[in-house]
Amino acid sequence: MTVVACGVALNEALEAYEKLFKAGINIRVVDAYSIKPIDQITIKRSAYETNGNMIVVEDHYFEGGLGDAVLNVFADKKDIKVIKLAVF
Secondary structure, rough: EEEEEOOOOHHHHHHHHHHHOOOOOOOEEEEEEOOOOOOHHHHHHHHHHOOOOEEEEEEOOOOOHHHHHHHHHHHOOOOOEEEEOOOO
């Protein structure tokens, strides 16, 4: 599983990484430091190297933020699952 986050949400993602690692669960955390342009190469590589499962965590509204930017990277792909977690 890949977790993509930025800003304050990145700290939370890294804390989750530590807790999951201690429990024997491996995830990859990607710092999406730039949404425009988003690092498509890293996002795609990470998705395929972690079996196509992604969670995007952001401290933004559900629409129009990091989650949508990541979804746009995979707009033509059916083998990647992206779950968005955001503040409502």
